[in-house]
Amino acid sequence: MVNLVLVVLFTGVILVLIQPEGVFFGFDHLIRFSDATNNIKFLVLTVSALLIYSCRVYLSKYLTADALLVLLLSIIGMFLALMAYDFRLMFIGLELMGISFYILIALDKNIKSSIKAGLNYYVVGSAMTAINLLGIVMVYKSTGSFNWLNQSQINLFLGNDSTLSLGVMLIIISLLFKLAAAPFHLWAPKIYGDSSLFMVIFQGLIPKMPLLFIMFSVINFVSVSSDLSLYTLIWLSVCLSVLLGSLGLLFQSNFKTIFIYSSITNIGLALSAVSNMSETSAQTLAVFITIYTLMSVALAILFFSFGTNNLRALKGLIEINPYLAIAAALILFSLAGVPPLAGFYSKFSIIYNTMYNETFIVMIPLIIGSCVSAFYYLYLIKTCFLDKPESKTPLFITYYQSLSLFVATGVVLLVSTKPWLVVIISGTMLGMGETIYV
Amino acid sequence: MTFSINPLFGLVLFPLIIVVHSILFKSKLEKDNFTKEALIISSAITPLYSLYCLLLGHEDFSSILNGYTLNFVVSVFPFEGIVTFLLDKFSLIFVVLTAFTVHICMFVNYNMSNKKYVEMFILLMLIQSILTLAFLTNNIIAFYMLFELVLIPIFFIIGIWGSRNRKVLAAFQLFLYTLFGSLFMVFAIAYIYVTKGTLVLNDLIGTDWSFLEERLLWCAFFLAFAIKIPMVPFHTWLPEAHVEAPTSGSVLLAALLLKLGTFGLIKYSLALFPDASWYFAPFVYLVSLISILYSSLTTLRQIDLKKIIAYSSVGHMNFITLGIFSFNVQGLDGALLIMVSHAFISSTLFILVGSLYDKYHTRVLKYYRGLTVFMPILSTVFFIAVLGNLSMPGTSNFVGEFLILIGTFQKSPTTAVIAGLSIISTAAYSIWLYNRVFMGRLSIHIHQTRDINYDMTLPVSIVLIFLFIGLGVYPKILLESHMTPLLIKTQL
Structure with missing residues (x-):
């Protein structure tokens, strides 16, 4: 069954690759195909294929065939929301994704508390769906249209309409919730703490790219550019995410919480690019999401190889499996943003973007956040290299894990030595730049 | 005198070649009897070559920000431009210093076991290449x-x-x-x-x-x-x-x-x-x-x-x-x-x-x-x-x-x-x-x-x-x- 899922994903990759370039609309401007959506689809499909390939032993053991179908359904939901040029389709896509996720978390038989996690997620998620819907209705009341076409011209005509700006804010809040960005992040450690590592990584990593793109589109197409309250909300979210994510990362001893808090920090950085409307921000966002996803998937495959969630497994890794330790050092130094590893380029592009848009306020949280999270990644490297192992037995990983870890770390390293590769891999630079002018 | 080949190639490439070589043949080096001597001799090339550049080639790069260059065109978002490594006399003094200090460290480590020595050697050579580039870059x-x-x-x-x-x-x-x-x-x-x-x-x-x-x-x-x-x-x-x-x-x-x-x-x-x-x-x-x-x-x-x-x-x-x-x-x-x-x-x-x-x-x-x-x-x-x-x-x-x-x-x-x-x-x-x-x-x-x-x-x-x-x-x-x-x- 896992093989079948992989075949489906690769067919999807081929279908995405043969798409023509340019921007097309379908179903009376309900759906938009563009280079940016294609590239994000490509990233989503390849990254989830890599994740599923590396955990195929785990998946065939703990997930039934219908659970894997739900997993594919969630990807379809992401794509619908990604291609949406209309609030109705966006809502349907996000709901398809959300409901699949609630079921997926509950279906994992590896961990006992998974049903509790699924139920909690369902309750909190439905509340946020209501808020999303309310926002869409308020935008409809104010502009009389669900479609994003000519939305910005209508907004310019309307001027400062409080119903419109409140509606957009509610939609953004529901998206921030789904991204687990602070101050809407508190559900993530709780619910993901009850679910298994695979679910945390699949649900915490894969939807981030489409969601950030949707948010970028909503802000670009629908909001009024002089709407200060919306920007205040996003800047608050950026500062809080970077600070709380990096401070929360400190002294976590569980792979799941390490992954969650590291993603909160990085989402905060990505949001700082979302909140500026310029071509530079679009490019920054594309580069940042690509590199962050590549690094995170490498980190995820590394965490999978231990078969446990406890940080103690990393102790003295250099003695029990030196190749894994070197891969860990590369990935963690990259996450800490040490040049010339891939993480540095993403950090520098964010810094460049803040300077370009003269949003100097983000400097302070960025400096504190980078230093604190760099400290924790260094602590992990210290655990790998300088601590004594608990048992001297060599650690072996499966063939699938070693191959996928090799691919993921290799891509991170290739980006480091040949930085222009990120342009090819993301490919989204031009695509996302175009969206502004469509 | 003038150099027929750009001296930067030698200064930058020698340590990098030695690093790659010693990583590839690490296990073989650890077993060998004359590893330390061989490594010390092989890494003596850079300090000697840089000293040769300093003593003989000073007419070519007598002042700061003027000398031999090595250019790489880099095009990655957000920067597009040329990364230049420039050999003027001011940087060359530091390149010589780097090469000599790293070479001295190899003598200092002489009492280590072979395994430790090779690992330390790789890190030292990495430091030498990084610092050489840092002093040379423009x-x-x-x-x-x-x-x-x-x-x-x-x-x-x-x-x-x-x-x-x-x-x-x-x-x-x-x-x-x-x-x-x-x-x-x-x-x-x-x-x-x-x-x-x-x-x-x-x-x-x-x-x-x-x-x-x-x-x-x-x-x-x-x-x-x-x-x-x-x-x-x-x-x-x-x-x-x-x-x-x-x-x-x-x-x-x-x-x-x-x-x-x-x-x-x-x-x-x-x-x-x-x-x-x-x-x-x-x-x-x-x-x-x-x-x-x-x-x-x-x-x-x-x-x-x-x-x-x-x-x-x-x-x-x-x-x-x-x-x-x-x-x-x-x-x-x-x-x-x-x-x-x-x-x-x-x-x-x-x-x-x-x-x-x-x-x-x-x-x-x-x-x-x-x-x-x-x-x-x-x-x-x-x-x-x-x-x-x-x-x-x-x-x-x-x-x-x-x-x-x-x-x-x-x-x-x-x-x-x-x-x-x-x-x-x-x-x-x-x-x-x-x-x-x-x-x-x-x-x-x-x-x-x-x-x-x-x-x-x-x-x-x-x-x-x-x-x-x-x-x-x-x-x-x-x-x-x-x-x-x-x-x-x-x-x-």
Whole structure:
């Protein structure tokens, strides 16, 4: 069954690759195909294929065939929301994704508390769906249209309409919730703490790219550019995410919480690019999401190889499996943003973007956040290299894990030595730049 | 003479080839009997070649920012441009210094087991390639990247081969202090790129900045360099790192990594922001004076041998900043001379203290007394090194400090007079250190062992002593005034 899922994903990759370039609309401007959506689809499909390939032993053991179908359904939901040029389709896509996720978390038989996690997620998620819907209705009341076409011209005509700006804010809040960005992040450690590592990584990593793109589109197409309250909300979210994510990362001893808090920090950085409307921000966002996803998937495959969630497994890794330790050092130094590893380029592009848009306020949280999270990644490297192992037995990983870890770390390293590769891999630079002018 | 092949290829490629080779054949090297000798000989190519370049090719790159270049076109969001590695005489001095210091570290590590030696060798060669590129590059972002990248090997050198459990704290402090400072620098670099559209140093010299932005950018650069130099109050990582690092790590730190800070001040802060440097000069004098006086006073109360040398390094390094910010040829030449001579003198001291530590496994001064009784050679060599440290006439430190005092006196006589006080305090702690360790009755805590003539310490320290005395007697090699073009270019 896992093989079948992989075949489906690769067919999807081929279908995405043969798409023509340019921007097309379908179903009376309900759906938009563009280079940016294609590239994000490509990233989503390849990254989830890599994740599923590396955990195929785990998946065939703990997930039934219908659970894997739900997993594919969630990807379809992401794509619908990604291609949406209309609030109705966006809502349907996000709901398809959300409901699949609630079921997926509950279906994992590896961990006992998974049903509790699924139920909690369902309750909190439905509340946020209501808020999303309310926002869409308020935008409809104010502009009389669900479609994003000519939305910005209508907004310019309307001027400062409080119903419109409140509606957009509610939609953004529901998206921030789904991204687990602070101050809407508190559900993530709780619910993901009850679910298994695979679910945390699949649900915490894969939807981030489409969601950030949707948010970028909503802000670009629908909001009024002089709407200060919306920007205040996003800047608050950026500062809080970077600070709380990096401070929360400190002294976590569980792979799941390490992954969650590291993603909160990085989402905060990505949001700082979302909140500026310029071509530079679009490019920054594309580069940042690509590199962050590549690094995170490498980190995820590394965490999978231990078969446990406890940080103690990393102790003295250099003695029990030196190749894994070197891969860990590369990935963690990259996450800490040490040049010339891939993480540095993403950090520098964010810094460049803040300077370009003269949003100097983000400097302070960025400096504190980078230093604190760099400290924790260094602590992990210290655990790998300088601590004594608990048992001297060599650690072996499966063939699938070693191959996928090799691919993921290799891509991170290739980006480091040949930085222009990120342009090819993301490919989204031009695509996302175009969206502004469509 | 002119080179038929660009000398940069050799300088950059040799260490990289050796690194790749030793990583590929690591397991084979660990088993071989003559591994250490083979590695020492193979890595001698770079220092000899760089010295050859320095002595014979000086007509080709006689002034700063003018010489052989190696260009790479880089096009990655957000920067598109040329990363240039430029070989002028000013950088070449540091390339030679890097190659020699790394080569000396290989002799220092000679007593290690084969496995450890090969691993350390790989890290040392990595440091050599990174630092060579950092000294040669002409692009601000490339300099920043190499400035940060060198932290990875030194983190592992201190963390893995350090002597005590506190080594983790020391490695963390070294890494995070530098990371914190350089984050401000990277913001400044991004701002420069946004406003000026280029990061090549030659293009940026002479650009106009507004009053506020030039001063803010200068502050951001200065914070990164001040942490690296280090200046009080950012100096706390240095004694920790020196105490916990193995001998070769201490030598690398003192001789090369601290120089990145002062090198950056000359090549980047002074060249990019001359007005702001002039504006902030009194502030730098104040911080330098505080650092010099504080470090020499606090050295008096230290009881760890390595901490004493580390704090005396802080004093010498801050003398260099005084020289740099005097903005005249005497001050800058003196700064250059002390940068080189401090590398030799503190390396000698660290190597000698390291050999003492290898014998007795303690660095606490209270356990040592009366070593002259059975270690005449070590006592003599140490005495010469201590004389070098207190700037005895005849050693290169004397020439450097004298030039710096001349240079500073022209700008601010008061500063020169206060800085001159350090001549007394340096002499006080150096001589007192020697007095406590080597003179007096033999301590009951130590047993009699062989003198240092049975290991690699003696030849290495004698070579270093010849170097710093040679520079003290004939400093003209470094003082051919290649600082004047910088002063003309920046119109200081």
